[in-house]
């Protein structure tokens with residue numbers, strides 16, 4: 010598969026990206042970065058990093074009685090197994106959403122399953138919830154929680170692949186029992202395009218009993234539902250109304266899209282990558298649209314986490330102004346590197 014145009018990424022990370030990361034399989038690059046991110050979790054490294062930028066106190070967000078040092082956090086999928094949580098927080102993310110975690114450990118889809126569209130600063134993935142399973146992730150979260158400076162941690166749960174959609178409720182509840190006590194907030198993910206039948210759970214007649222069961226199990230831990238950008242406006246509003254009925258704390262909008270609209274016209278290359286969800290700038294417009302739609306329907310204190318195509322402090326500010334309580338990103342991290350979250354904090358500081 011031919012590479013597309015190299016991204017114009019400045020600085021040392023840009024050099025590293027062009028000369029190394031962009032030449033190797035994206036999932037391998039992710040694994041190469043993991044020990045470096047873990048190193049950032051060491052207390053001394055954390056102290057040094059903390060000196061490079063301090064979030065302005067006005068950036069601190071209090072959402073659902075949780076204090077976030079900044080409104081910008083890392084979206085689900087990067088720290089699937091809670092192996093880098095502290096390092097990611099030290100790199101400047103105001104919260105880290107761990108997962109998606111499933112009740113049973115699973116390998117995910119066959120590789121290759123992650124692709125770069127560099128000229129669009131976008132990714133296509135069909136990872137399929139590769140993760141170590143709820144029990145193992147819980148052990149790691151317990152360790153993080155025992156340490157100093159515990160970051161704000163969301164835990165995102167999904168359906169185990171071997172479990173039938175008809176039995177999804179029990180599977181999600183099993184994960185909830187294990188993980189909710191270790192989470193500042195819990196997310197029911199029904200929007201990833203890479204687990205067969207999963208997005209069908211966004212239909213209200215299936216979603217309502219599922220969310221009710223998880224809600225009853227997670228008690229005082231705030232519960233979110235994560236939705237796809239591909240839901241219709243009507244569907245998004247039905248989900249919003251359902252969340253309000255049940256007492257769900259918030260919605261995370263949005264996941265990746267199955268649409269190939271908005272990508273540079275290199276159809277053959279995109280087709281060769283196959284199925285999967287697109288992330289990065291091509292999702293931004295729909296992500297903001299869904300945010301505005303939901304905020305118009307659900308006034309605060311209902312919480313909205315906006316995610317999809319966020320790359321800069323200006324983008325974060327735009328989402329906050331459109332009614333988001335918190336903002337997340339993933340793909341921007343891949344293209345901008347380890348200084349990304351701190352750069353965003355600096356940009357937000359400047360605008361305070």
Ligand SMILES: Cc1cc2nc3c(=O)[nH]c(=O)nc-3n(C[C@H](O)[C@H](O)[C@H](O)COP(=O)(O)O)c2cc1C
Pocket residue numbers: 084085086087089108109123132134136138165198201235263264265287288289290292316317318319337338339340341
């Ligand atoms: C490689 C990859 C893996 C992802 N895995 C998950 C996941 O396990 N669970 C989930 O809810 N979202 C997952 N996402 C979606 C992101 O959390 C986010 O919703 C989406 O990428 C849009 O944000 P972005 O444009 O900033 O990347 C994944 C995204 C990528 C790129």
